[in-house]
Every structure is written in C-alpha cells, then in structure tokens.
Amino acid sequence: MITGLNAANAYSAARHAVAPDAQASSTVTRIGQAAEDFAAQMAQVDQVSTGAMTGQVSTHQLVQTIAEAEMTMNTVVAIRDKVVEAYQEILRMPV
Template sequence: MDLKSSTAALGYTTARPATLPQPGDDGVEKTFAAAAQGLSDTIRNAEQTAMSSMTGGADPHALVQALAQTELAVETAITIRDKVVEAYQEILRMPV
C-alpha cells in the first residue's frame, strides 16, 4: 500500500472539520441549559417555601418535601459533575 504524505495530509484536512462541534439549538448545550434552569427553579422553590414556612404561610410538610426535592437535585448535579470530570481526566490519560 503506497501512501504519500500529501494524500495523508489531504485526508486529514478533509476529516478534521467532521470532528468539530456543530453549534445549534438541538444539542448538548440546550440540554445542559435546561438542566441548570431546572436546578435553579428547584432551589428557588425550596427557598420560597422555607421563607413562607418561617412566616407561617406554608405547612411543615411542604417544607420537608421542597427540601427533599432540592437535596435530590443537588446530589444529581454533583453526580453529573463528577462523571464529567472523570471523563475529562480519562481523556487526558489517553495516549496521543
């Protein structure tokens, strides 16, 4: 098999753009933005419920439920962060 350096360079040049991320509305960015917004909404809801409970406007059951939802959301975000960091570190360990 005869490979010339110009042929290999041309093949690499044409293949390189396929590896670049394509910006768009239907990608990972939109998914992560929606997840971050959901986490923010959950935390905001728990804070409002806690303030309302302190002033006597909400029952303690609603406060416990809001805090449990917030705890679950934060634990999920931490787990996702840990997995992303782990994947990044694994990529850095790959031989080039």
C-alpha cells in the same frame, strides 16, 4: 504534489466531518435547560423555606420541597463527578 487548490478542495470535502451537527446543539440546549431547572428548584427551596419561617407554608410542604431539592442536588453532584472523571481520563490518555 500538494497545491493550494488541492488543499482547498480537501478542506472543503472534510469540513462537514468536523462541523457541529443539530444533535450536538440540542444536547447543549438540554444541558442549559437542566441548569436552569436546577437553579429554579433551588430558588423554590429558598422561597418555601422563607414561607415556612413566616408561617405561610406548612411544614409538610417544606419537608417535601427539601427532599426534592436533595434528590436534585444528588443528581447534579453525580453528573459533575462523572464529567470530572471523564475529563481526568482524557488527561491520562497518551498523546
């Protein structure tokens, strides 16, 4: 027979299995940092583009910055596609 005390003891014993660990929080931190880096890259493209229009930045630097931003954007889109694909796969799982 299950009593309140038995249930509480079982909960205490199983609690560590569902608690977030340090590695999970570091993963979240890295994802947040990656998002900040992406935003900074896009801000740099805006700044360099404005500088190129005013003549303060060389065309070579503008092309290089745009190429870097394109690689960054392709990476972000690829990651987004994989996340969406994984989410859709989870939705297709039978319950």
